[in-house]
Amino acid sequence: MDEPDLGLLVDKLDVTRKVRLLTGAAGWRTHDEPDIGLRSVVVSDGPIGVRGQGWDERSTSLALPSPTALAATWDVDLVRRLGVLLAAEARRKGVDVLLAPTLNLHRSPFAGRHFECYSEDPLLTARIGAAYITGVQSGGVAATAKHYVANDSETERMTLDADVDERTLHEVYLVPFEAAVEAGVWVVMSAYNGVNGVTMSESPLLDEPLKGSWVFDGLVVSDWGAIRSTAPSARAAQDLAMPGPESPWNDLAAAVENGEVPESALDLKVERLLRLASRVGALNGGTSRKPQVDAPLDLLREAVAAGTVLLRNDGVLPLAPGVKIAVLGPNAATARIQGGGSAGVYPESVVSFVDGLEEVAEVVHTAGVRLQDRPAPLTTANxxxxxxxxxxxxxxxxxxxxxxxxxxxxxxxxxxxxxxxxxxxxxxxxxxxxxxxxxxxxxxxxxxxxxxxxxxxxxxxxxxxxxxxxxxxxxxxxxxxxxxxxxxxxxxxxxxxxxxxxxxxxxxxxxxxxxPPRLSDADELARAVGLARTSDVAVVVVGTTDEIESEGFDRTSLALPGRQDELVRAVRAVNDRTVVVVNSGGPVELPWRDEVAAVLLTWFPGQEAGHGLADVLLGVREPGGRLPTTWPAAQQDVPVSNVQPDHGVLRYDEGLHVGYRAWHRAGTAPAYWFGHGLGYTTWAYETVTATESGVRVRLRNTGNRPGREVVQVYVTRPTSTIDRPDRWLAAWTTTAAAPGETVEVDIDIPERAYQHWTTTGWTTEPGHFTLLVGPSSATTPLTLQHHP
CATH class of the missing domain: 2.60.120.260 (Galactose-binding domain-like)
Structure with missing residues (x-):
């Protein structure tokens, strides 16, 4: 559909009506303006679902796996399909704008909102985020790239100033947002925090690179309550203040009258709001597209398995039919399907891990340990x-x-x-x-x-x-x-x-x-040990709580809460076929990881949690996930751990060296490297050769089951004359093969993979680079010299 003459519509409004449009009418919608054919635009929180206007448990939503789980799939097509599902959900709920995806990075595993972000790597975040955006917007619903930019921790999140050098900003933290703009995102959300001394709702970064060299033509909305000034933020490239109706921008008419803000600045903001309205069907009687998704629960079930990471397996998995399983742990019967905070939704039903396994196996269950979580609200069950x-x-x-x-x-x-x-x-x-x-x-x-x-x-x-x-x-x-x-x-x-x-x-x-009252800790643990002793397999589900992983605060410890480590070891002592399922959004310490038969990571898996886990444990589906972030063996080993501002300033002193880059630089081995994941077969990487656009890799499935592999390409240049990471992700692709089958994959490597940022823009250092190819950032059996 052709875009209407937005300038003509803006010219029909006086200053008072322009100002009215630039602040929300309420918490979750903008003002209408019938004289120019504009209805309210309705927004909703994401990213794992579409809650709708506000929090009401009677308005249920489909609940997807957490963003960490989606990134663990390394599957852009699956994420795109999930985006289409979210668009259908949005239209079902009368929502025009989904406030997602979150494109901030896993700068530190202690970050409280870690689960709501994709990865520690800018490229993986960029590609997964772009796929999410493409899927959502294919249904006529706007996606929102947030929180622009360097909103990577929760401590003092409303006011902290991120001190980030220019090169690090461009090569690391701006990368996912640039990819979002390239994907055609319709909305960008400015963050609460400041960057290099300026709060983001007033930041020059909104103008350049966002609206300047990137040519973003959409709307910049504030995070809720992030605009704290009138003229300074209005003079910036900030377009919409949310929520409303109260806002510092209510005084903009006076600021225009006294010359603090030019009326032309308002015109540009209103024009962008109208462009968004046109795109989502809210202008001139436009109609909203209504995408349809067949079998949405099947898609959610597929996504659980696709994001589940098999960290360790001594051969116990997949399980044989007919086994008796003791399903233990505090998260087994009430799986934690989502993180805490504004991203929460109310699913109509949740398949717990116990529920899912009971459909396919003989199951006995007890919690084993008690977690000190928030009190349990009354429900329709009691x-x-x-x-x-x-x-x-x-x-x-x-x-x-x-x-x-x-x-x-x-x-x-x-x-x-x-x-x-x-x-x-x-x-x-x-x-x-x-x-x-x-x-x-x-x-x-x-x-x-x-x-x-x-x-x-x-x-x-x-x-x-x-x-x-x-x-x-x-x-x-x-x-x-x-x-x-x-x-x-x-x-x-x-x-x-x-x-x-x-x-x-x-x-x-x-x-x-x-x-209610519960068994004593000792009695509960003894009961779990008894069930494990008399079962063929023990599946212990461990994880975090709302008081550990949530918006609003950062973590101070990566240890599992309560006596969960003790539970794992007590069960392992009586059953050597102990499988541990880790139900957390971000990294936790796993001190027993080499003692148990298998370790699976489900993240926060959404409402089909139990079905997805059952598929993986019984071998109906392969655990398809690969780690989107490095998991430490012990929290004191984490090379980038600082999430605490000093006198209001959070210094990104590590520069480019975030995640696996920092681990390689520190020379300390984590528990599991970025990109790691085992699946149910094994692979041999045989050859790599150069192609016109990248590399061709030949590999062979050396196991006895069909499988899927994520082939990763990293770039390194140890002899560089400038500061560089030890290695950095350049590209990846996925492939599948039958037992014994050899396959070849072509992987395009973009020019940007070899470039670095300078004061004059992107440039490539002359000379050779080395390409490292393999299944993780630390396991790269193939190398190739390349001259860009």
Whole structure:
């Protein structure tokens, strides 16, 4: 469809109406302007699904594997197909713009939002991100490349200043965003942080290279609340302030009138907003495309296996049919399918690891250890509406006198958003809790302001919780808990009422939770050991919690929480066919990794977690994943670990040497290198020869099963006259072969692989480079000299 004359439409608006369009109308939509045929543009968080406008568990979404899992596939076509699925989800929910993908890097494994980013390598991030963008936008839905740029840690994320040299910016952190623009992305999100002394919503980097040499013609939207000035950010190449309706940009009319901001700057911003609206069908009565995806759950199931990385296997996998499996671990029955924070969605159903394996094998289960996670909110499984008895909870808004203003039947005790009405002073969450275990229960409430909990009319909690943060992830998603204990009898139902006071700027997030008594740690561990001893195979699922991997804070430890390491070793002591499944979004320490029969990494695998794992364990599908980031043996070995700003400045002193590059430079061996992954067969790399556009590699499947291989090409130049990494990823491709089959693959290597950034732009150092070819950054059996 031809683009309408946007300048003509802009000319129809006066300054006041232009200013109105440049700040959101609400949290998740822009203003309309009927006089020029513009409807509101609706946006939604991603990247693993499309939540829609706000947080409401009644509005369910398909939940994809985490971005780390998608990058682990090294499969651009699969990621593109998943992007199409997200476009279909967006249109089902009336969403025009998906706020994803996140193109920041795994600069450090301690980064709290590690799971939401793809990789430590800029090229892998670039290609996977571009595939995601292409898939989403093929359905007429805008993708959003975020967070531009150097938003690679969560500590002081709203205000930190990233100190990054110019060459590192261009060769590392800007690379994925440049690829996004080349892929035709329609929206770029400016980050909270600053870079080299300037906050990103005012940064010259929005102009050059983004809108300058890269020729980005789309819209630059702020991260939510990231615009903190009027004239300085408006004079920059920032286009839209979100959310609304309150914003520093509400004063732009006065800034134009007094000459601080030229009206022409507003015109350019409005024009870009209208271009976005035209592309998504929100202008002049445009219609939205409605992509269709057949069998979406099958696609999600395929993606779980494709991203699962087999780190170690002594031959126990794949399992033979008919085995008895002890499925153990705290994440086995309640798999962690997504990371914490604004990226969260509500899937209609989740297939846990226990559920998936029970469909194909004889399974026994216990947790084995207990994790100290956040309290468990009430659900439809244990709570009923206090009046009509349907599963769920009653949520009410009350006025200052306690009179009801509104009421909703909700499914969870974790209520993040409630539509506010005038005069509301209190949120109340009320339910009947069905007690199934006798003993000391822990009853909890979360929120800001005065919090109370009553059990059968008796006050358990009454405390005032002051607002001590301005981080929206904490205010709206993870408010603090207060709790008490009560002795409850199995077979009874108790009345629980939680209330929280509504205060200015504290959001509406309110949680009512109830946790039953559990076996002692010793008894639970003994039970797990007993089941492992009498089973053919023990599958131990270990992982992290919401309090470890989440938006809003960085990690301080890479150790598995609780007594999970002890569980693995206790089970291994009684069953030498112990398979450990690691359910985390980013690296964790695996001190027992060489003691067990096999180690599988599932990341946060999305709602088809159990089905995907069952396919891999039973050999229906090969574990297709390869590591998108290096996994350390011990956290003290990590060569780039700094995520803590010093007086507000986070210095990227490591420069180009991030991830496997830093490990090679340090000369320290990690547990598993970038690119590593075993599959269910073995490969011999036989020859590499030069082609006009790259290299041709011959390899042979030397195992007894068909398999898929990710053939990786790295560049190195030890004799370079400039500072360079030991090696860097230049290209890759995938191939498949039957047992004993030999295949040849051609791999194109772009010119940029040999170039470096200087003050005058990209240039190539004269002389020879060496190409390293193999299955990981550290295993490269083939070499070739090349002169660009």
């Amino acid at each position: 709570a009923r509406h206090p009046h009509h008895g349907e599963p769920g909870v009653l949520v009410r808004l009350l006025d200052a006198d306690g009179a009801e203003l509104s009421a909703e039947h909700r499914f969870l005790g974790r209520v993040l958003e409630v539509p506010l009405v005038d005069g509301a002073r209190t949120i109340e969450v009320h339910a009947k809790l069905d007690v199934d275990v006798t003993g000391e229960w822990t009853i909890s409430v979360a929120g800001f302001g005065r919090l109370t909990v009553d059990l059968d009319g008796t006050r358990l909690v009454d405390e005032d919780v002051p607002l001590d943060t301005d981080d929206p992830a904490v205010i709206h998603l993870t408010p603090p808990y207060r709790q008490a204990t009560a002795h409850l009898e199995a077979g009874t139902a108790v009345d629980l009422v939680a209330r929280r006071e509504l205060r200015e700027n504290t959001g509406t997030a309110t949680v009512l939770a109830a946790d």
